[in-house]
Amino acid sequence: MPGVENWAEKPLNIIQNIIDHLPSGSNEISGVKDYFSKKLQGEEALEWIPSINSRALHQVAADSVVRYRCMVQDMFDPELYLARFKVTSRKNGESAFRSGRYRDVASCAPDEEIHMDDPGNVTCERQTLYCVPVPGEATWVKDLYTKQSRIPSTPSTSSSPACRKRARDDETGDGDVHRGSNGSECAASNGHAGPRGGAAGTGGNPAPSGIAGGGGGASQLPDLNFPLPGEQGTACLVKVYEEDNGLKVNDVIEVVGILSVDPSMADFTNDQNEQDVTMTAAERAAHTPPPSLVPRLHAVLIRKLAHNNPLLPHNLSAKHQAIETIRSEAATLRTQLLSVLEHALCGDGLAAEFLLCHLVSNVYSWADVMPLGKLAVNLSGPVTQGMAPLLQQLIAGLSTQSHLLPISLNKMNSLCLSPHKDYEANRLRSGQLQLSPGTHLVLDETALENGQLQPQGVKNVTALGNVIQWQKVTYDFNFHTQDFITDLPVLVLSEGESFLPKDLHLPLRPTSVPEDLQTHYAGMSAQMTEEVLNKLRAFITVCRSTQYAVNEDIQKALQEEFVTARKDDPSAMSVNDFHRLLSLVRLLTLSHCQAECTPQILNRVLEMERERRSRTHAPPAAPAN
């Protein structure tokens, strides 16, 4: 595909060209955007663009068009850049204006001179977003995205810095614009191979380990600020040119942009005794990390991802083959999924049904301060001991993002779950609750032991409670706090009833208690072929995003239910109970992949609730056999 080659690998030339030919006064950014969105129409076109999620940085040419799927972790202050600057050739004295958009360093040939203060220069603003790979993203999501890429993945043979340099020079050296790579090479070889060597080494792995703690130059490496510990991937500084982009922190976005890894951006001031007044060392490390570790990405197109499921098209409301198939097979898939969950919960069918409702839950609307549509489930019972990691693995295999958080006293007292602002480095230090919407949070309360909760622990427990009850995470800005809304379905596993708030508590009644949970869960994987799993994964995502409505009759019936239940005993149905009931009705409808509630579903919900109530009120019974 020669056409693709052209704009995908030498986008800056094209952009220069577009901008040169635009009528004066027109919006340069939208002109470039139009060009690229035309080129990238249709889902397939995107698949021809290399993604830096799955490819190591050295496998991607610098200044080429790449894709990046990520979560906005922090928003830096806007920066100014020269959108247009003048260069004069020393040879013949000719001068011309160049565009400074979509690049970090000005380009000019060695015999050219840049006029930084020419009156014709234009300064503009752009915003920098600090993005990290989607936290808690399941491996199957990553794998599938990688598989979908049309770019043949070249085996990473070259991991030494020298090879890497050479490769890039070959690609760019014969371009008509002379970039500063000649200079950068010598910079790299001039005694700065230390930290770079480490970086390149990690970059050589198929999955570049961003955290790279084990590397030789660990102390030199900047903290990549991933919300979850042990996460891997490339963090990226995404430069956004559009104003009012509507992006919010924690949004999951896909960026198509121009990769910029020019080593001259790396900061070398550490070695010198230079006192820089504008930034502290910590700030520099946070805001200008070496581009080899945290590349810059100049965004051309950005789209918010409504879901992160590679099995389904971007727009779920549109008619699509894959969605139709799922809908037609909904009944079978549901049964299949239920049986899997039932097995996982040691044969408790009711719990499986509630868990299914939980899996398809999301916050679909806010009634003032009240999140609607969430269902935080607390499963309790002796059998939950050790079940959380296994259950989380199962959920990770089914849904796109999930995270297991054991609530142990030690962890609660030492961790900082909520993000907080670090004014030293002027960045938002992430916490484990800074997750993208739709991330399943599995809390393992069985890990808790007796002891004293320190102030930090109290804060963390409060934070968890806030997430469960209000779907809000409080970010600490030191001088004040700020609530950010979130959408995290929370599942709490505990021995007795959890001390955290919950929407629904259900003591587990396993029909059989397996000797070893591990083997019990392993027994499941036999029937879970990749094909089956993919269907179930798509099913859950489709269910989640189904539009839901309640017709008049059902509404009447629901009201009736509320009033009659309260007639005899007001405590039989509180307002909260009613909220839960309505949520359940919605979720059970969704779990059938249906858009409208039917009387059967309503009855089933009432039945489930009755059964659940009888369990919570009855003393914990000994498990059968």
Next chain:
Amino acid sequence: MDVAEQAVKTNQVKDQVGERCLKLFQDFLEEFRVDGDAKYLTLVQELVRPERNTLTVSFKDLETFNQQLCTTVLEEYYRVYPYLCRAVRNYARDWGQIPASKEFYISFTEVPSQLKVRELTTAKIGTLLRITGQVVRTHPVHPELVSGTFLCLDCRTVIKDVEQQFKYTQPTICRNPVCNNRARFMLDVNKSRFVDFQKVRIQETQAELPRGSIPRSVEVVLRAEAVETAQAGDKCDFIGTLIVVPDVGSISTGGASAESSSRVNGARDGYESEGVRGLKALGVRDLTYRMAFLACTVTPTSARAFGGGELRDEELTAEMIKKRMTDEEWQTVYDMSQDKNLYHNLCSSLFPTIHGNDEVKRGILLMLFGGVPKVTTEGTHLRGDINVCVVGDPSTAKSQLLKQVEEFSPRAVYTSGKASTAAGLTAAVVRDEESYEFVIEAGALMLADNGVCCIDEFDKMDPKDQVAIHEAMEQQTISITKAGVKATLNARTSILAAANPVGGRYDRSRSLKQNLSMSAPIMSRFDLFFVLVDECNEVTDYAIARRIVDLHSRLEKSVERVYSVDDISRYILFARQFRPRINKEAQEYMIEEYKHLRQRDCTGAGKSSWRITVRQLESMIRLSESMARMHCQEEVQPKHVKEAFRLLNKSIIRVEQPDIHLEEEGQEEAEQQMEVDQDTPQRESQPVNGEREEGGASPTSQPKRSLKLSYEEYRQLGNLLVLHMRKKEEDNADESDSGLRKSDLIGWYLKEIEGEIESEQELLEKKTVVEKVVDRLIHVDNVFIELKQAGLQPQRKHGEETLTRDEDPILVVHPNFVVDA
């Protein structure tokens, strides 16, 4: 200001605009007069003192003096700034003995154009602006080189007055024409001039932050007298201009081309360095810059009130607020103040998703408006903040109420009693892990200074910890004496607490105090108490169900508001500027009501009852003021007191005995009762005479009479009857007929309270009440003894009568009964 080479050039281009401004500004300083006095003369003369160097000029004065000059300064502030400073210097030299080398600076106040941090864009560079931000970081003060004197190391020539800006600039070439030295110079520190220089970083205030965004920050450069005026944590107004500093790395190039222009400044970087950066000389350049704000004036503030801003700002006047509003906003505020239904509309707009509970909503609304804080002649502060406590059954939307308030007012903090210790609420002394210094960590109450602190699950707090907030609730300060740190911190906050009753459900046969695990002193510090009871009633249940179903099924836009949240917060801010005074009638009315309360309190079963104290009177004043504020009135009128009294009455805390149910058997009527006291069972505990007044005050919620009396009330009535009987018995001691007929007794009582009865219906009600009381005294408490025909009546002739009038027995007081009033 110029870079070095310009200083060397002989034919330096003069900035005509600048020169003109210099002249005009000097004229302004000389000629501007207020009441015939040259206003700035005295100010300039003060600058003679060695520690002073900055002249503060009100921009308004400049505006009145010369509109054109004012516009030039506003638009080209950065360009003309050095000339303005020179004008000050010239002027000062004319009037005082000023050392020749002394530099002067100017700082403007009262600059009109206010911007948000987010609105600082390239277009604003160089213009005079005002921004508000929270100081998050301060750097130490450094001396900044303003003008350097250099010594050429080759020929020892002295090069004077090399002007510096942000960046260390050496002369480009030695002045000595025969010396070609371009690099080897030495700075003569003693002959160079320095100015204090400090960098602080400010951050977008919470009120300006768009939803879902991370606050932005701006570096602020302070000079001369402005240094050390801002502390981390302060909210300050900064007046100055936006400037551009190149990003790190790009500054010290090898001199291949000229550095940034004089208007786009280089950062104050250290000595130039070669080395790796040499690669930049090869034609690679960073294209990024950073913006900084060069401030000349710093004033602490909590202003910039709109867009969900602060709820209060004591320094503002209503006029100022009005000025800050757009015409449209002002119109809305005006319309709101004229709204006849304002009270109700505000309530329903504030809590659109919460059904019913109107009294609570009203109470919270009044809390938001607040009373007027006062300082007595002795210097004691009387708080104006109203504290509200909501007690209720689980799932009666208590938390939602609190959350809503938190959402609504930005300076509100929501915290849960379960998860907070006293330290978490007030302030704690913590040892900093890095510096090992003790620092004070602000708790929720401090964070909510000038706002509302919502404490959920108040009862779950350790009583010890509850005590810790006593001080905050009454004195509005927090004192810390711990680990050698002694401090008194402001916590001017209203407290909105929610508590669950003891045992989970509100037991209506018990008193409020018994229902709450809260100490009496804490309870007395709440102005209003509300009780939410999860009542079962088909009609309301339907309504509630309907509402919730609608919410969930998105059939209609379920959040309906008469006024938007922004409108309300703007209105509240505006209304809070009023400081209503209590007028004469209102005063009298208030005294009257208080007397009633007191009397009722004293004549009741005194020893166990809650004393109505001055605290309640203060509450009444605060609530009345708040009512007046809500209507934007300067005067507290009796109608405001009426509503305040009504609310207070609904919530006055009394340690009651269980209510006396006068007809346990009357199932039907009991149900009626339930309907009445949806949210406030206290209503039933109204004394009879209080009830009457209340009825007049709240035509909307005319309570149905119920046959239930508070224990106190019952005692009072009983005692009254007993006393009367005793008196009668004494009077008739010699007569054999020592008893009194029941009907006579009732008749006497009704006659006694005749003055208080207005309608026939009321009379009948009272009659039933007193009958029931007498019955109870006879059958349950055995205070009265019925003398019937079979009894010990000595007079047979009356016996027959007794037989025939079985319903009207003769009563005598039990001889052992002691009146314990």
